[in-house]
Amino acid sequence: MFGTIEQQLWRGRRGILGRSAGGLGLAALGGLLGGEAAAGQVAAGVDVPHVLPRAKRVIFLFQSGAPSQLDLFDYKPGLRSLRGTELPDSVRQGQRLTGMTSSQSAFPVAPTMFRFRQRGSSGAWVSDLLPRTAAIADRLCFVRSMHTEAINHDPAITFFQTGAQLAGRPSLGSWLSYGLGSENSDLPAFVAMISGTGDQPLYDRLWGSGFLPTRYAGVKFRSQGDPVLYLSNPAGISREVRRGLLDDLQLLNGMRLEQTGDSEIATRIAQYEMAYRMQSSVPELTDLSSESAGTFEMYGEDSRRPGSFAWNCLMARRLCERGVRFVQLFHRGWDQHLELPKNIGLQCRMTDQPAAALVLDLEQRGLLEDTVVVWGGEFGRTVYCQGKLTSSDYGRDHHPRCFSMWLAGAGIRGGQTWGETDDFSYNIVRDPVHVHDLNATLLHLLGVDHLRLTYKFQGRHYRLTDVHGNVVRGLLV
16 A cells, blocks of 8 residues: 555646545645645635736735824824813723723823825825925825724734734635635745834634644744745755655655545645745845845845845835735734834834835835835834823824724725725724725735635634625725
8 A cells, every 4th residue: 555655646646636535635735735836826726816906916014002192193183272182081082991091190292293285286195204205105005094993002013914803814815715726836826024123922723724634834034044944955855855755754644635635634745845846045135135236225224134124125016026915914013102202203214215105115126016006014103102192292092983094905996095084083983994994995905805715614604794884985096
């Protein structure tokens, strides 16, 4: 028996897969074995596209910690005359507060210290904190009416990524990997990178596959050592020896897959093969020697430093060029409860130039026409001051009722500002966009009906948007 299976494997390394568990192995692996993965292969039973796709990929610039919309995009000049006055109860409407401000005896209005100006022919209001973003305002769609459900960071970030506040669901990138597959056989369909500092931790589950097979999880690229853990062979192990070890492992795993039909065994085989190919593809990807001096100047000098937001933005463009489906950059440091004027300026200096450069770089390379870029955090910040309000300082607490984001690229109507908040940037008064609505819209741009991309788990068909979500047609061309 062993010899027969071994002969079949060496003839094509697919013989046992065609017989395993009614074709489960073949469906799970497809052409992934032997370094000849079928680009664009999707999960078994997923019938896409559902609608005409406008985009092939997404880059999500997630600003972890929640940037203040009042100081960046949601201009409220009338607040200057109300500085230090108590936020009216008619505005707060009994909104729940976090533990950071629930014990405050007063909630004084804190207008922004920063100047806003209208930008481009669209006249979008953008703060002077973001001059590079302001310069490309006509390419962007600003959404000022985002809202969410969670009021604290971890459940809010989890909700943004997975559509649920409790951990355990697949992330957006995993859903896309499951539904659309990969365009590159030598790189993951979903890559995550982290930059910045801050007190809010980011867990691997945020780019995890939840109850989907683990092959759809995001792969985290690191800034030190091997970009991917264990990418290099151990000392004394040649590439040829590595290949032989994988062949033997594949033989044993294939026998077990035939016996059990366990999809995770198929995933293991596929991921071993992907890791082997990444030993060649990732060093080429991360070698920036071919990038011009003009490119580094565009992204900023920090783009030469691995692990910076600028370096990650440049890497995101290179990943998109190579067909990676979903790239998510998490940048920490926006949780500015105190000393906001100083700290928000620091974050903007780190992120403004590279984010704008990414949009311009994609555009000049013809990639923006089929790439969607998203910028934003998990919720907004309060108009009232947390802590002591002084002439030069203030802080802001968490605010899920309204916040701002921007989008650009494939199918997005640039040069517009969508939605409106009240005079205190506290409640939405026009065109609200829920997190589920945003995710439904992103899926739609990629040709996926969010109602139809489902996965059965524990007897129920789940989807990213749960039982909610509507495509926001007004954001689209």
